[in-house]
Amino acid sequence: MSVPGPSRPQPLLGWYGAASLLALIFAAGLGAVVLAPQTGPVAAWYPAAGVSVALLALSPRSRWLALAVSVTVVTAAASILGGRDPEVTLVYATGNACEALFAAWVLRHGADEVPRLRGTEDMVRILVAGLAGAASITVFATVGAATLTSTDPWAIARTFFTSHLAATLIVVPAALSLAATRERPRRIAETTVQALALVTATAVVFWPGHGLSLEFAPLPFLVWAALRLDLRVVTLELVAVSAAVTLFSLHGGGPFGYDFERGAVGADSAASLVQLYLLTSAFLTVPLAITVEQRRSLIGELLDSEQMTEATLDTTAALILVTDLAGTVVRVNQAVTALTGYAEDELLGRHIEDMPFAPPGSSGYPAGLPEEPDGQVGRETGAVTRGGDRIKILWNTSYVRDERGRPTYVVITGTDLTAERAAAGLNQHLLQAAITTALIGIDPQGRITLFNAGAERLLGYDQQDMVGVPFVQVIESAQLVERTGSADPVDAFAALVGTIGAEGTTSQRDWTWTGEDGRRLTVSMTLGIAGDALSSRVGYLCVGRDVTEARASQELLVAALEKERVAVERLRKVDSAKNEFVSTVSHELRTPVASIVGYTEMLQDGTVGEPTSMQGRLLASIERSGKRLIALCDDLLTLGGLDSGSAEIDRDVVDLSELVDAAADAMRPLLAGRDLDVDFGATGPVEVLGDRAQLDRVLINLLSNAVKFTEDGGRIECRTEVRDSEAVLVVSDTGIGIPVEEQSELFERFYRSSTAQDRAIQGTGLGLSIVAATVAAHGGRIDVRSAHLEGTTITVRLPRARVSATPGSPR
Incomplete structure (x- = not known):
């Protein structure tokens, strides 16, 4: 069965629809006037009145006034085109407009929407509107006829009232049903058969020349349409039957026309009888059709409600069993089958106390009925699934009542508590x-509600003795007052929980707890809010960990670290004093040594007398030793200045390639008499920002070491290159190398490798220290790749200079 869906509000007409209805009013009015009996004062039926109301x-x-004027004009x-008197026509036309206004006002009074024909109250509203409109036009017509014609006013009133009332009650329902938007049952074949039967019956009964009193014959077919077909079909067929009955009766057809033809009744009486027949047909079929459609709508809503109920039951995770008042199961949802394993047909028809999933020996299962009509019964029981698994279920039983409050069914709902009970048991096990x-x-009041085994072992108190005791009693009283400012347990606890932050816990902090035997324990304590989904705060949870030994160890470690720090500070001061002493001694030693070297040179050049050959050799030895001492003093002073940061470094653009070229000339005296393959190479300008003299010293020191520690027949290579944003200086040799395990101390002062010491190679051990300090002062770094007897490669990396492209910029 197709069921109509819910209708939406009636749409209002636009100007195009209004113009169409005005044209229909004109056509219907003209037809009614033309087809009116010549002996009667008015038309037998006036459908234009119903169209005007619609x-x-x-x-x-907002358009009613303009439309009322338009109705009057149309x-x-x-009427004038149909041959009516203009004066009388103007009165009738004005009355028709007032009729439409009165009837429309009644239809729309107290509501923004147009009646939707959803119930008999809508038909009553149409009837009242029709009566109000028919009464208004009857008053206009009666006054006009009495004033402008000699026609009997009673005949005018009777004819106008019945014809216009019939028009409103027949045409307006048809217009409202056509304008409504709702899904309708489609029975095309049945509609066709019914329409043919109705046309045949109407034609047979009301065809001109037939005078048998069979006017009831079309009514069963109209009732057929009202019971089985759509409301729109019923109202349209009623309009068609009304037009046919009126037309045929005007030409002597049917019982009403036959009585008029043979003079049994007058024209106005015959017209009134026709309209009363039409009113009877409308009152018989339209309310019936509305009631049937309302029933279809209610059935649809019931079906939707039933489907929703079925869907709700089957998609609910809870177990639901519905029984009658005797306890026989009449409905179960899918959750029962899914959880217990028993199919629906195995449970339906069985008594609730005879469920197959009930544990053996249970009675009153799952739960008894409530003693109070509106009460519930809750009970937790076990259950055994088809597979033999045991589960825990919380049952609730209540009555379902009808609209009079009488119990009709019993609904039993069950919640699976198996996982919850298992979790609760696990939590209890964890706590113990x-x-x-x-x-x-x-x-929330600060009293202890839970005291686990860990707390018992820590403090020595028994769990039963501590439940209900204020929590702050486990904290040392002096510390509690110091940190919370109160000795009162309530105020102290309020101050304690007041430190809980937005994340729901206090920061971890050490507190002193007092055990049962008076022991003082250092406990790392965290206090947090305990809540659930229904309440933002149900209490608090304190997590404490004994850190007494850990804190003692930490204090010892802190004390040891403090002693170490003091020792390091003393060593730093000693090292600083040593550096200062070395710098002072170097400075003080350099002056007399320089004087000695100067006087030695005066003796050598014969200023005070020409020295003998033996004296010349001695003076040369003194000069060499003095210059070595001066070089040593210079190295120590340079290192001291670099370490203290007092050395001034010029920031000029220096081309490392130029330094390499200059170093090649400076190294010739050292290479004299040596059999070494030396290669000085550069790839082009390699510019850095730095002190030319210090960088030149870095290069000379690296090359001097390479020459010193490379045996004859070896190779020395010096090159510069650019790698990304770095300027690179590489000095490599094939000399005696440096053991890998000694390379970490390579740049320490006075350090000399074991290989150099074994071979008695002279040196102070300051050259690489100066190189490292100078490179660090220039923001660079040094890489060393070497091994014992495998040569050495030292790579110096310095930041490249960013030289401005403007004229006159330094290079």
Whole structure:
């Protein structure tokens, strides 16, 4: 069965629809006037009145005045063209407009929407509107006829009232049903058969020349349409039957026309009888059709509600069993089958106390009925699934009542508590497990509600003795007052929980707890809020860990670190004093040594007398030793200045390639008499920002070491290159190398490798220290790649200079 869906509000007419109805009013009015009996004062049926009411009822109220004027003009034009007297026509046309206004006002009174024909109250509203409109036009017509004609006013009133009331009650429902938007049952074949039967019956009964009293014959077919077909079909067929009955009766057809032809009744009486027949047909079929459609709508809503109920039951995770008042199961949802393993047909028809999943020996299962009509019964029981698994279920039983409050069914809902009970047992086991962490539950008033085994082992108190005791009693009283500012347990606890931050816990902090035997324990304590989904705060949870030994160890470690720091500070001061002493001694030693070297040179050049050959050799030895001492003093002073930061470094653009070229000339005296393959190479300008003299000293020191530690027949290579944002200086040799395990101390002062010492190679051990300090002062770094007897490669990396492209910029 197709069921109509819910209808939406009636749409209001636009100007195009209003113009169409005005044209229909004109056509219907003209036809009614032309087809009116010549002996009668008015038309037998006037459908234009119903169309006028529908026009205003379906239009916005703001257009009613303009539409009423339009109805007056159109109706008057139709009547004048049909041959009516203009003066009488103007009165009738004005009355038609007032009729439409009155009837539309009644239809739309107290509501923004147009009646939707959803119930008999809508038909009553149409009837009242029709009566109001028919009464208004009857008053206009009666006054006009009495004033302008000699026609019997009673005949005018009777004819106008019945014809216009019939028009409103027949045409307006048809217009409202056509304007409504709702899904409708489609029975094309049945509609075709019914329509043919109705046409045949109407033609047979009301065809001209037939006078048998069979006017009831079309009514069963109209009732057929009202019971089985759509409301729109019923109202349209009623309009068609009304037009046919009126037309045929005017030409002597049917019982009403036959009585008029043979003079049994007058024209006005015959017209009134026709309209009463039409009113009877409308009152018989339209309310019936509305009631049937309302029933279809209710059935649809019930079906939707039933489907929703079925979907709700089957998609609910809870177990649901529905029984009658005797306890026989009449409905179960899919959750019952999914959880217990028993199919629906195995449970339906069985008594609730005879469920197959009930544990053996259970009675009153799952739960008894409530003693109070509105009460519930809750009970937790076990259950055994088809597979033999045991589960825990919380059952609740209550009555389902009808609209009078009488119980009709019993609904039993079950919630699976198996996982919850298992989790609760696990939590209880964890709380009682042999752990060293103290877990203490606290209620909002600050009293202990949970005291786990870890807390018992830590403090020595028994769990039963501590439940209900204020939590702050486990904290040392002096420390509690010091940190919270109160000795009162309530105020102290309020101050303690007031430190809980937005993340829901206090920061971890050490507190002193007092055990049962008076022991003072250092405990790392965290206090947090305990809550659930229904309440933001149900209490607090304190987590405590004994850190007494750890804190003692930490204090010892801190004390040891402090002693080490003091020792390091003393060593730093000693090293600083040593450096200062060395710098002072070097400075003080350099002056007399320089004087000695100077006087030696005076003796050598014969200023005070020509020295003998033996004296010359001695003076040369003194000069060499003095210059070595001066060089040593210079190295020590340079290192002291670099370490202290007092050495001034010029920041000029220096081309390392130029330094390499200059070093090649400076190294010739050292290479004299040596069999070494020396290669000085550069790839082009390699510019850095730095002190030319210090960088030149770096290069000379590296080359001097390469020459010193490379045996004859070896190779020395010096090159410069650019790698990304770095300037690179590489000095490599094939000399005696440096053991890998000694390379970490290579740049320490006075350090000389074991290989150099074994070979008695002279040196102070300051050259590489100066190189490292100078490179670090220039923001660079040094890489060393070497091994014992495998040569050495030292790579110096310095930041490249960013030279401005403007004229006159330094290079």
